[in-house]
Structures are given as structure tokens and as C-alpha cells.
Amino acid sequence: MRLYLINPSNPLIRIVKLKESRWNRYRVWKPLSLMVLAGLTPPEWEISIVDENLGVPNYAVMPRPDLVGITAFTSQANRAYEIAAHFQNSGIPVVMGGIHATMRLTEVMKHVNSVVTGEAESIWHQVLKDARHDCLKRRYDGGLAEIKDIPLARHDLLASGYAFGAIQTTRGCPLNCNFCSVTAFNGARYRQRSIPEVIKEFKLIREKYVLLVDDNLIGTRSNHIARAKELFRALAQAHLKKEWFAQATINFADDEELLALAAKAGCRGVFIGFESPTQEGLRELGKKFNLLKERDFRASVRRIKRHNILVVGSFIIGLDVDKPGIGKNIAQIAGHYGVDNLNALFLTPLPGTKLWDQLKSEERIALNTFPEDWKYYTLTFPVARYNHLSSDMIIEEMLSCDRHFYSMSQILRRVWVSLWQLRKPVITLVSNLAYRSNIRLNSQVYKDFKLQLRMRHN
Ligand code: B12
Ligand code: SF4
Numbered sequence: 001m002r003l004y005l006i007n008p009s010n011p012l013i014r015i016v017k018l019k020e021s022r023w024n025r026y027r028v029w030k031p032l033s034l035m036v037l038a039g040l041t042p043p044e045w046e047i048s049i050v051d052e053n054l055g056v057p058n059y060a061v062m063p064r065p066d067l068v069g070i071t072a073f074t075s076q077a078n079r080a081y082e083i084a085a086h087f088q089n090s091g092i093p094v095v096m097g098g099i100h101a102t103m104r105l106t107e108v109m110k111h112v113n114s115v116v117t118g119e120a121e122s123i124w125h126q127v128l129k130d131a132r133h134d135c136l137k138r139r140y141d142g143g144l145a146e147i148k149d150i151p152l153a154r155h156d157l158l159a160s161g162y163a164f165g166a167i168q169t170t171r172g173c174p175l176n177c178n179f180c181s182v183t184a185f186n187g188a189r190y191r192q193r194s195i196p197e198v199i200k201e202f203k204l205i206r207e208k209y210v211l212l213v214d215d216n217l218i219g220t221r222s223n224h225i226a227r228a229k230e231l232f233r234a235l236a237q238a239h240l241k242k243e244w245f246a247q248a249t250i251n252f253a254d255d256e257e258l259l260a261l262a263a264k265a266g267c268r269g270v271f272i273g274f275e276s277p278t279q280e281g282l283r284e285l286g287k288k289f290n291l292l293k294e295r296d297f298r299a300s301v302r303r304i305k306r307h308n309i310l311v312v313g314s315f316i317i318g319l320d321v322d323k324p325g326i327g328k329n330i331a332q333i334a335g336h337y338g339v340d341n342l343n344a345l346f347l348t349p350l351p352g353t354k355l356w357d358q359l360k361s362e363e364r365i366a367l368n369t370f371p372e373d374w375k376y377y378t379l380t381f382p383v384a385r386y387n388h389l390s391s392d393m394i395i396e397e398m399l400s401c402d403r404h405f406y407s408m409s410q411i412l413r414r415v416w417v418s419l420w421q422l423r424k425p426v427i428t429l430v431s432n433l434a435y436r437s438n439i440r441l442n443s444q445v446y447k448d449f450k451l452q453l454r455m456r457h458n
Helices: 022-027 032-040 074-089 099-103 105-109 124-132 182-186 195-202 222-237 250-254 256-264 279-285 297-306 326-337 354-361 372-376 391-405 408-420 425-457
Strands: 002-007 046-051 067-071 094-097 114-117 139-141 164-167 209-212 243-248 267-275 310-317 341-346
Touching (some): 032 046, 032 067, 032 124, 032 164, 074 094, 074 372, 099 105, 099 114, 099 182, 114 124, 164 195, 195 222, 243 250, 250 256, 250 267, 250 297, 256 297, 267 279, 267 326, 310 391, 310 425, 326 341, 326 391, 341 425, 391 425, 408 425
Parallel strands (some): 094 114, 243 267, 310 341
16 A cells, blocks of 8 residues: 655745755755654555655656645645645545644545544554545544654655754643644643653654754743753763754743753754743733743843854734834844844734634734635735734835844844854854845745735735
């Protein structure tokens, strides 16, 4: 039996067009969901994982599969439906799962034979059994997996060409921020994989650099932090010679021992959601951890960087409190905090979030011709009606934010500070130039976007 597992191409132009920028190799990440599904698949299935981000194959000349499984974030939904139609036209059954299928069940059911909602660990074997017997159901629900049931992902199945490997060590997040779908999808309970299992899987990763995809690697409670320390000790003891990057909340900075252990275990960078420069903004987003009164972000960032760990700061533009000038304001505050890179995104109502419910009830979802408009749900387009900023204005704010933060003088300042602090100036330079190289591309993308909107209104 032949199974294709497909990751549809990503509509983010700067990620897809590998040849447009040599930095893009560092922005194409492995589709871990499909590697986990492959890990759950019994040996009688011959599996091929197709990641369209490395190039869209000619499916017509490939051997005929018995079943096709497609994953998709919301922004990939349209391409997912095109792929589904291609295989269905040849009578091949198509199953779709992942975040979009879970949050938009009715829509997805129109395009595929079968939908799997939730996490797949408890249900995938049943789907395969039914596919073998030609009796696929229209819907399966995996719910939340038992953490012990997460298999070793099949790191051997994807072609080389990626700069980073990927692994997941925890699932779930109790914080349920308004704009994020993680709690709705993976649940509020923080589930941690066993440390020996994580080490075993780490050893299967070929790449030197690894992305730990956990939404918050260290968790929120003292027992979570204690487990993170155990994990870091085990990673250091295993001498894996890997360097890794992770996501965490700002409390990562609160524990010196944790930081020292992380650095020793190979942590080279951390992605932190600061989200808004103001307390009102943080309250609006429900970003509880950043709201602690005594929190000094600048000192927190400095503590992390002292351990030679890069800090990428993420901010959101388009909150109800955001007024003209917010772009420059964010760039300045990110500079003041001392982050190495700034990643600013538009406030986007993703299906399944509290923000979606709110903006929908207020009739503020502007790009709402679905499924076509899902391609704009990359957080890099203004898809809503913002309180104080028109669509044109918010795009200008975004460009102004990037132009300020990634001006040559600011980049050189950061490189100089990095040199002065005996950190890694070359990495600071390279990562900043990578972001800077996208400003020109983005301006063009926004021009096309505005044109599309105008044509739509005429
Ligand atoms: C790693 C990651 C990335 C990587 C992508 C890696 C990749 N190619 O998959 C990078 C950094 C590139 C990225 C980019 C983006 N991301 Co992202 N990302 C994640 C993150 C943190 C982990 C995903 C992961 O690997 N999980 C581990 C795997 C094992 O779990 P899983 O994917 O859920 O898969 C399980 C089930 O869903 C199911 N399943 C999944 N697919 C299928 C298919 C079938 C057939 C079946 C049966 C089951 C099944 O089975 C799996 C095992 O249980 C998630 C948050 C999260 N917790 O999921 C956000 C998340 C998926 N990202 C999100 C977003 C918004 C984005 C961006 C749009 C944002 C941006 N501008 O940066 C882009 C869009 C990229 C695109 N493709 O268009 C949102 C998606 C929401 C949505 N409705 O689409 C999430 C949920 C975070 C959030 N804040 O809400 N992301
Ligand atoms: S943004 Fe981060 S902290 Fe907030 S719910 Fe999502 S994963 Fe949790």
C-alpha cells in the first residue's frame, strides 16, 4: 500500500521562492506533523513525504498512491484543496488533518474524502485500516493525545535541503492568549514527553541546527521549569553537538540556572512574544505573562543574551489601542529591549481563536471570501478592520517598523554591541541582513495586495 503525505506549498512569497533570496534556506522548516504521522504508520505502508516548499512535484508522473494525507495551516488551505482535487479526480482517496481541518471542519469536508480533527496519535491507525478496507469515514476525531503515544518522528523520510531539523518535546499551553489557536487545538494542559524519548529522537536528527517547535519550551509552573532543566542536563550529557532554537515566554529570563543549562545544552536562540509595547495592548491580547508589574523586559533580554542566546522578539500591529506611529514605536521599543531580531506581524483573526469570535461578531473580518482569502492569513497581510488604522495605513506602519529596526545604522549598532559583549556578531549581522532583505520584497507584495483589493472593490 502506498501513502503520500503532503505539505502544501506555503503562500508566504518570501518563504516559497527559494531562489529569490539565499536566506530562504533558513526559513523552510520541516513539516513535523507529517513526520509524526509517518512514525505512527505501520510498516506495510510505503510512505513518501512531499514538502511542496522544496518544489512542487509533477504528481501525474509519480506512482499512483492508495491514500493521500494532507496537512495544512489555514494559509495553506487553498493549495491543499487543489492537491485534493487532483488526486480525487483519479479516484484516490484523500484525508486531511491539522489545525485548519480541525477549526474549519465543514469547509474542509467539502474538499476531501475524510477529515481528521485534533491530534492524530489515537486515531491514525483506524484511518489506515479503514482506507485498506475501502470504508473511510467522513470524519475521525483524535482529540488530545496521551503524551506517551507520540511516536519517534521519521526524520529519515525527508530529503536533505533543510537547514534545520525539528522536534517537539511538549504540547499544550494554559495561557490561551486571544489571538492564538494553540490552547484551542492542543489544550490547556501542558504535556511533556519523557526525556529519554526526546534524547532518542534528537539522535535521529541529521541536521546540526534544530528547531524545538514547542510553543513554550519551559512552561509556566515550577514543576515545568524543573523538567526543562532536567531536559537541558540530559541534552548536555548526551553530547549531541546540536545547536537549537526554541520558543518561550519571557519567564525564560527569570532563572539564571535555567539559562545556563539551556546554553550548555545547545540553545542558541529563543523566540519570545512581546506582542505589544503597552500594558493596554497586552491586556487587550490577554498576554498574561507579560503583564507582571515588576517585569523589566530590557533587563530580561540582557540576562538571556549574557548566555550567548539570541533573542527574536515578536510584536503584533493592529490592536484596538494601536494608533498611527505604532510601527516606529514598536521598532524603538524592540531596540530598547535589546532584541537581536524583530518579527512584527499583523493582528490576524485565526479560526478557533477568541479574536476570531470577537471580530466576527463585530463584523470586522475584512477579507472573508473563503476559502480564497485564506491565502492572506499568513499574519503578513491586514485581513481585519482595525480600530484606528485603515488597510493602507497599517501597511505603512508595518513597513515603517521594519525600515526603522532594520536600517543599516541600527544593524551596525547591534553588531557593535554584540562584539562589545563578546557574543556572536556574525550571527547578529547575518540574521539582521536576512530580515532586511525582505523589506523590498514585502513592499512589492503589499503593492500587489493593494491592487487586488482595489480590483475587488471596483
Ligand atoms: C513549527 C511551526 C511553524 C513552522 C512551520 C513548520 C512546518 N512546516 O510545519 C514555521 C516557523 C515555518 C511556521 C510558520 C507559520 N506559522 Co506556525 N507553527 C508552528 C508550531 C509552533 C508547531 C507546529 C508543529 O510542528 N507541531 C508539531 C506537530 C506534530 O503537531 P501538528 O502540526 O499539530 O500535527 C498533529 C495534528 O495536527 C495532526 N495532523 C496534522 N496534519 C495532519 C494531516 C493528516 C492527514 C492527519 C490525519 C493528521 C494531521 O496530527 C499531528 C500529530 O498529532 C504551531 C503551533 C502548534 N502547537 O501546532 C504554529 C502554528 C501552526 N503556526 C501558525 C501560524 C499562524 C503560522 C504562520 C502563518 C505565521 C507566520 N507568519 O510566521 C506561518 C505560516 C506558514 C505557512 N505554512 O503558511 C498557527 C496556525 C493557525 C492556523 N489556523 O493556521 C499555529 C497553530 C500557532 C498559533 N499561534 O496559533 N510555523
Ligand atoms: S501565544 Fe504563546 S503563551 Fe499565548 S496561548 Fe499561544 S502559545 Fe500560549
